[in-house]
Amino acid sequence: MTLTPPAFGSAPAPAPAPALLLTPIEARVLGTLMEKARTVPDSYPLSLNALVLGCNQKTTRDPIMNLTEAEVADAVSSLKEHQLVRENSGSRVTRFEHNFQRGVGVPEQSAVLLGMLMLRGPQTAAELRLNTERWYKFADISSVEGFLEELQDRPEEKGGSLVVKLAKAPGAREQRWAHLLCGPVDESVLAQGHGARMADGATAERLERLETEVAQLRATVAKLCVELGVADAG
Numbered sequence: 001m002t003l004t005p006p007a008f009g010s011a012p013a014p015a016p017a018p019a020l021l022l023t024p025i026e027a028r029v030l031g032t033l034m035e036k037a038r039t040v041p042d043s044y045p046l047s048l049n050a051l052v053l054g055c056n057q058k059t060t061r062d063p064i065m066n067l068t069e070a071e072v073a074d075a076v077s078s079l080k081e082h083q084l085v086r087e088n089s090g091s092r093v094t095r096f097e098h099n100f101q102r103g104v105g106v107p108e109q110s111a112v113l114l115g116m117l118m119l120r121g122p123q124t125a126a127e128l129r130l131n132t133e134r135w136y137k138f139a140d141i142s143s144v145e146g147f148l149e150e151l152q153d154r155p156e157e158k159g160g161s162l163v164v165k166l167a168k169a170p171g172a173r174e175q176r177w178a179h180l181l182c183g184p185v186d187e188s189v190l191a192q193g194h195g196a197r198m199a200d201g202a203t204a205e206r207l208e209r210l211e212t213e214v215a216q217l218r219a220t221v222a223k224l225c226v227e228l229g230v231a232d233a234g
Contacts, residue, residue: 031118045095
């Protein structure tokens with residue numbers, strides 16, 4: 001087979017951009033900065049102490065973490081090297097802000113979706129639209145899916161896919177999306193975690209229902225005791 005030589009003076013094909021690979025702690029730090037920039041702008045950029053508290057929140061986080069100040073500081077240093085976090089020294093206390101959108105090279109809507117996936121783990125397009133409402137108001141679920149598909153089909157010369165659409169979990173009606181900023185995802189582990197969360201939710205619902213029924217029964221017993229003139233045994 002004869003190979004045709006390249007035309008004289010033609011530029012070589014550009015090398016693919018290196019894929020962004022974060023640690024789970026770096027992803028949590030970055031997602032927290034992205035969240036606070038939009039939800040509490042008056043106290044943003046964040047001090048290291050405020051950043052640690054944000055990373056360790058017990059709500060709107062999956063998984064829940066218990067990071068030390070040293071771990072968060074190390075993650076910030078690494079993110080600064082990747083130009084994803086900047087230091088703001090305009091006050092007595094050093095503060096930090098994210099540079100995600102420019103550093104990764106994605107539009108605002110895509111950055112919002114990636115930030116939410118970093119904070120809350122895999123979610124459906126409908127969940128993402130609801131959860132990002134304070135960050136950015138998507139017109140509808142279709143627009144969310146459109147940006148997710150763009151992130152999934154991102155060309156290799158720009159670093160490749162940043163999200164993946166997961167297989168439908170047992171008992172789920174819709175497929176979830178996960179980010180790839182920390183590398184490939186293990187769908188079997190995610191499915192187990194999703195099942196455990198669903199089981200926890202069902203257990204909590206049953207307990208709440210039982211507590212309500214017990215409270216109603218106790219109220220009925222107390223009323224009967226009053227009507228019968230007998231002492232309530234408690």
